[in-house]
Amino acid sequence: MKYTKLGNSDLKVSKICMGCMGFGDPTNGMHTWTLPERESIEIITNGLDNGINFFDTAIGYQNGTSEQYLGKAIRENASRQDVVVATKFLPRSEDDMKNNISGQKHIHNMVEKSLSNLGLDYIDLYIYHMWDYNTPLYDILEGLNEIVEQGKVRYIGISNCFAWQLAKANALAEMNGFAKFISIQGHYNLIFREEEREMIPLCQTDNIATTPYSSLASGRLSRLPGEESKRMKEDYYAKLKYHSTEAQDLEIIKRVNELALNYDVSMTEVSLSWLNTKVTSPIVGATKPHHVSGAVSSVDLNLSLKDIEYLEEPYVAHDLVGVMADNKVSATDSEKVWAKHTKDKI
Template sequence: MEYRKLGNSDLKVSAVCMGCMGFGDPHKGQHSWTLDEKQSREIIHRGLELGVNFFDTAIAYQSGTSEQYLGRALRDFAKRDEVVVATKFLPRTAEEIERGISAQQHIERMLNKSLENLGMDHVDLYIYHMWDYQSPLYDIMEGLNNMVKSGKTRYIGISNCFAFQLAQANALAEKYGFAKFVSVQGHYNLIFREEEREMAKLCAQDNIAMTPYSALAGGRLSKRPNETSKRLVEDSYAKLKYDATAAQDHVIIGRVMELADKHGVSMTEISLAWLLAKVTAPIVGTTKVSHIEQAVRAVDLKLSEEEMTYLEECYVPHALVGVMAQNTQSAANEKHVWSTGDQTI
């Protein structure tokens, strides 16, 4: 396993991050394809054996049961100071806003609940899961800074945002002496490369770690035409993200398959080898032991410049989908509030 520094933090993380969205009680969330605790533990244990020390979950994953499964497994199989645990929180609900719960109160409540689920006294990385258009940015950044100062998280990260929002947030943090975001978790893989327009450039300039999700496009970059899986069949959100561009993506997927045959490896290894050359640590969702084994093998696979170009040259621009599509209009209408007063930019 290769280990890399996570942006401007002192965290050393495995080049492969185990994504835990596939872990959790299938009866307690929006996904029917998630694994029970016994199956989840087997994969987590195998990942640790292979040198994976970076794990990503969220309080929203199957009503917190993903956090619970991960926490219990790490307690049994690893030493706390030898793993890097990241979890995420969602914006305030309409009910919380109506009740007058502030962004700072919400952040602390969410982190406290995540720590309870995980059975830990702190996380290493606390991630702002998606932009809160109902709260002043100052309130969010102050709330996160309070969690760093309290010792409940070592660092903060962000997910599902635009480059200008990340730049704005870290500029505010710089101005007020708050903790800055050290990582960004966006949608980025071989068939969805819109992060290269601005986000990748900002991260390179400011040494912000990219830890993208959907590294294998919901399984599309790991499956041959005659192969399927429960997730490919049942994951309606992944279908929303990729079905509309299936024809143009098929050409690239075909090239992944071609290079996999050439190297005698899996399609997963080719797809991740490409992404590993671009980012700090892709988040790889796993629902089988073989998934994490293939992901780890990808770390040692180095593609030539010609092969990288061969995989990239057929790409055409994609429309934003999912959370980021929803964010587009919200961002256009947003007043970029820095403080709790009337000051805006």
């Protein structure tokens, strides 16, 4: 395994981050394809044994059971200081708002629940799961800064946002002496490269770590069409993200397979090797031992510049999907949102 520094932090992380969305009680949440406790801990332990020290989960994954399984695996199989744990908190709910739970209070409630689920004393990277248009940004940043100062969280990150939002948030944090976001977790892979327009250049300029999710496009970049996994069959959201671009993406997938045959490696290794030339540490889900071995092996595959250009050449622009499509606002609207969130706080 190879390791790198996570943006503007002192965290040393593996070049593969194990995504924990596939772990959690399959009877207690949105998904039926997740692994129960014993199988989850086996996969996490496999990752630890193969040098992975960076794990990403969320309070929203299977009603917190993903956090619970990850925490138990770490407590039983690793030294806490050797592992970097990232988890994410959800925006305020309608009930929170009706009960006048402030953004600051909401974050305190969320982090305490995650710490309890994990059974750990602190979280290395606490991530704002998605932009909350109903809560003032200042309140979010102040609440996050408070839990950093209390030692419950070491660093903060953000997920599912636009480059203008990340830039504005860090500017507001700097003006008020708050902790700044040191990482971004966005949707980015070989067949969905829209982050390259604005987010990637911003992160390169400000040394913000990039830890993308959907690194293998929900399995599409790890196998040829027709070879479906249980998740690909049952995960409606994963299908939604790529359904409209299947024809456009197929040429790239074919080229991944071609290079995999040339190098005598898996498609997973080729796809992740490409991504590792672009980002800090891609998040890779794993529910089987070969998922772990393929991800780990990818860090040793060195694609040539010609290979990279060959893989990238067929790409065409994609529409935003999922959370980011729901959050899409015009430039004018974005300034209105910014003004609303920062009014009387600067």
